[in-house]
Amino acid sequence: MASQNEIVVRFAGEGGQGVVTAAEMLARAATGVGFHALTFATFPSQILGGPTWTQARVAKETVLSPGDSVDILVAFNDEAYQEHRTDVRDGGVILLDPSVNPDNGDQSHRCIHVPFDDLAKETGESRAANMVVMGGLSKLINMPLEYFKDFVSERFAGRDSIIEANHKALDLGLNQLKDEQAISDLGAPIPPDYKQIFIKGNEALSIGAVHAGIEFYFGYPISPATPILVFMEKNLLGEGKFAYQASSEIEAITGIVGAGFSGKKSMTATSGPGFTLMGEGIGLAWMAEIPCVVVDVQRGGPATGLPTKTEQSDLLTAISPAHGDAKIPVIAAGTVEECFYAAVHAFNWAETYQGPVIILSEHSLAERAQNIRVPELSETPVQNRITYQGNNGYLRYESKEISPFPIPGNPGSYVANGSEHDIYGDTTHLAKYHIHMTERRFGKLALLENAPFESDNPASKIALMPWGGSKGSVLEAYNILRNQNVDIAWYYTMFINPLAPDLLKALKEKDLVIVPELNYQGQFASLLRSQGINAEAITQYTGLPFKSSFLVERINELVGKYKKDMVVG
Amino acid sequence: MSGKNPEYDFLWCPGCGDFGVRRAMEFAMQDWNIERETPMTHNVVVAGIGCSGNTVHLLEGEQPYGFHGIHGRSLPLALGVKMAREELNVVVVAGDGDFLSIGMEHIGPQAARNLNICAVVMDNGIYGLTKGQSSPTTLENTVTSSTPFGKMESPVHPLDLYLTLGVSYIASGYSSKPRDLAKLITKGMMHDGFSIVHVSSPCTTYNDTYEILKGSRAKGTEGTAYDIPENHDPTDKDAARDLIARGGVPLGVVYENTTRPSLGQRLAKVRENNQAKDAAALLNSFSI
Known part of the structure; x- marks a missing residue:
């Protein structure tokens, strides 16, 4: 046997x-x-x-x-x-x-x-x-x-x-089956010596949001994000808390922006079709500098697409969901465990730079049930809003720095504005204010640049860098390749946008960065190329996750081709 | 230029109805503050996009909070502001284009929820800010810049629509009577549920309806605006329907239902009877 x-x-x-x-x-x-x-x-x-x-x-x-x-x-x-x-x-x-x-x-x-x-x-x-x-x-x-x-x-x-x-x-x-022979013998288990939970991605993400201090949830049912709505309606209870079903994704996004303006930590979750509808509202949060979190549990697209299949094809939309000059921070969870932490970090980021943050998850991750180490809450810090404590007459948009946030009901009244505005928040078309506010909004992104990343065997000139829910399959492939003595480095982060400067620097020094991702265009690879990295994608668009055996084969091909080119070159 | 901001350069045209609505808004918020013993900062004005939305920048005196959002979405924005802090007085200011065209989908859900906010809709029957295109309340056959052969659609009847959708407080006012209008708005703010104050607020540039509303002694025409008779019972839905069917612009409270609980009241009950779990307890419920 x-x-x-x-x-x-x-x-x-x-x-x-x-x-x-x-x-x-x-x-x-x-x-x-x-x-x-x-x-x-x-x-x-x-x-x-x-x-x-x-x-x-x-x-x-x-x-x-x-x-x-x-x-x-x-x-x-x-x-x-x-x-x-x-x-x-x-x-x-x-x-x-x-x-x-x-x-x-x-x-x-x-x-x-x-x-x-x-x-x-x-x-x-x-x-x-x-x-x-x-x-x-x-x-x-x-x-x-x-x-x-x-x-x-x-x-x-x-x-x-x-x-x-x-x-x-x-x-x-x-x-x-008593007379059948066993197919294998797992033997006795080796129980982990730490406390575990058995949980799905969507549930882990929801609890992460609760730990981060979510107070307001507003969402419209859509596969595969609906379990987050259901979880919140059941669990986000108590004084000052609100969880409710919206009549559309447009209502959901504008609702959470309104709640963010009122000083609450707010979130909505959706999938591709709903995320597209939320574009203008996300732009409003960026423009008016309102913290909020939007979860896109990706499925196959475009349009109604493949509602119950997995894909990683919303990355470029997530970074640029809105028209105009805006670059929205994105955190992409790669494992069930990371779903929890992605939610906490997303709220922390939203408070840190006072704007919208996108969490990318995907169908296979949302529905995946797994045993994970129970998150250590005391070691997972939560960032709260820096509120304005002064008198009336506050000019919230005067400086180019992050400014304390006035809470309605308290002194410091101002107008939050989706139109370009001056230091009062009043609508303007003056060039000096458009320049000031544009630089103010982009400048705040620098506050998010210290995010951590994983690396292994960094000396190699060829790197493997997955993103999001493909992490597990790619890590498995990486381990197989390393056992085969293939010289390749591993890089990974869930903080997709902005990428940490140290990570960008390391990737720029590579001869080749291989990016396996579940979309046709190689979206993350193209994003890396736009930042001066020689990235090449391994794509798949079947609606199913990667098989690690497929990846091992494709990565070996790319590495072999690259080495051959080097010799010929 | 506004009282607080020397660089603010948006202007309403001379004679614009929105001047009167702004004044009425200021009166109403002051009345609310006296009634509830709150400072002006307990008020939030959520503005739609259009001439009407600029009310939020042009308010004089003590400043409330304001949110000037995106076109058509003032109601869900107000929902977020209100349900996050129910103690606030949340008032929407929007025009007929913002509220009844792109934003119409949001009226029904707020009516169904009986969301406790007050919407002041300034109806000038035209898109003024974009220079004179037809709006949902533009009359049939009217020639505008976007209907060169006359408008080929029936106009929306806002009061009829609100009543059908289940809005629990419906008032109708006129921008030239800011004191009267303020009373209707204050009453809407006090109403524990979804209230709409629909205001005829003429556009002197693209759709000057002052004469139609007031009538002309010189021409011997009667105005379409009239005071709602004192014997009208606003709690009677059939009476409200009859009043609306008379046509014209009734001035006063058309309909009022104080028996339906608001969304806030319903949620308070849920909160009373259900306990929240913290993250540790939630994680624990998934323990192996």
Whole structure:
């Protein structure tokens, strides 16, 4: 029996068959006993039905990506089997609904029929098909059934009949596969010695906002950002707090700008289509110097695009969402953990430079559930607004420095203005004020330039620099390349705009900077090139995340080509 | 040039109705301050884009806070200002173009929420600042710079629209009577819910309607503006509908519903009955 450190299980079927919760359940149960796990989910934009699949990767060490090759496929229908069987590695197992006839020619996989639904019905709980699957999996991956039973007991504590039915389902599933050989043996987990949480990207981001001191949330439902709205409406409670559903993204952005003017830490979250609508409002926040945070959980675009697929194609829009001379600070989260910190930093940045800050997340990150180290709140400082404490007659825009912020209801009344304004905030067309205010607005960005970045093997002249949610897959590829003795450096930051001057300096010294990103144009690479860096993108636009094996191949090609060119040159 | 700012060089045309509305705004905010015993800085004037929006820069005397935002979005901007600090008196000033064309989508949601703000809409039936294009309240067949063959659309009937959308306080006023108008605005500010004071505020350059509103003794014409009869019951929605159907420009409170809770009142109940969790507790709820 092969012993391995990890296992990848994919669940495929139709929405409503329990596919969505299956990967999460496996990952939860596994992390509960000390394994590491990460999930991936993709589903159609409809309430019921449609091809859906999820994946869980369970390992003894930290998991960086959803995994390239599938060890076990659970196919709930024929379409799922046909679509996904080629992703299953040789020697892998496919669990099939009895209605599905495996191809006679499928010699490279072990196909096993499991009557999920019939066995579930036997338990008296027809929704327990998932647990039948888990029972079978426990045999295949040699994970004690008790892990799952304990998980069920905890999850449904106090609801004994449900626990009983699900325990029975687990037994039935295991019994069904009792004569099958395990596919691998993860062995005993090595539980981390720190406190962990199991959480999705959108949830981590929302809690980050709460830690940062969010007081006002206003948002319009849109995939894949809706869970942030739902979270806020449920949790952003208490005196002086406001969380509410807007009637449009235009309403949402102008609402949070109004709240920011009133002195509150405010945020909205959306995806591409809504973000486009917010452009003018973001420009208003820049112009009137109002702190606020806008989250763009990217999906495929343009227009309605691919609502439930992942892409990193809003970067250029995020930096320039508005017309005119404006450059909006952008923080792009790369992992579930970074979703939490990105939210805290975004609020801190907004207060520091008094303007709008964009957080980029993306579908695969938003829906990814993972075990992470619980953020250390006491070590995550929060920046609050510097408020004006003087008398009336304040000229808020007089200097070119950041100026204390007057709070309505207190002395210091002024006019915040989306039109170009003078030192009173009154509308003007005088060149001297447009020059003064433009320089004032851009000058403040310098306050954000001390952001940290990661680097590894910096001596190499060729660097790898991903951004956003591709971080995990690219880091995995980087580790493989380094093990292959490929001489390449690693750079990464979630502070995309403005980039830290030290990072820019280091990248400018490289002969080549390779940027894997999920869009057609190579947006980040083009941005780096515009700043004098020789960047080349590895692009993918499938709606799915990178596979690290694909990246290893492409990076090796680029490195090889570059070295050849150097010799010829 | 304004009282506070020697370099401010925006001008309303001589005779512009907005002068009267500005005066009425100043009276109303002073009245509100006396009533609520608050300083002027408790008032926030949220302005739309157009001639009317410049009211925020031209207010005289003690200055309230102001936010001169982007075209059509004064209502959601005001929502943010208000729901962030409910103790503030938040007043929108906008024109018929800003409020009823690009901004019309925002009236319904505020009415449905019964957001506790007051909107003062200065209706001159034209886009003045951009030099005379047709607005939603421009009459059918009117020739303007953007309707060279006459306007081919029916005009919007603002009061009818507000009533249909469920605005809970609707008043109609006239810029030439700033004292009367101030009373309507003050009442709107006091109203715990969404209030709109719709003001006929003529544009002397592109759509001078003074004579139509007042009538002309010389020509023997009657004005379209008239005082709402004292026996009108503004709490009666049918009566309000009948009044609006009479046409013309009624002056006074058209409709008033004080029985609906405002958004703030509803949220206060939610806050009473639900406890917030801090970040540590929230993180804890995801513990492995």
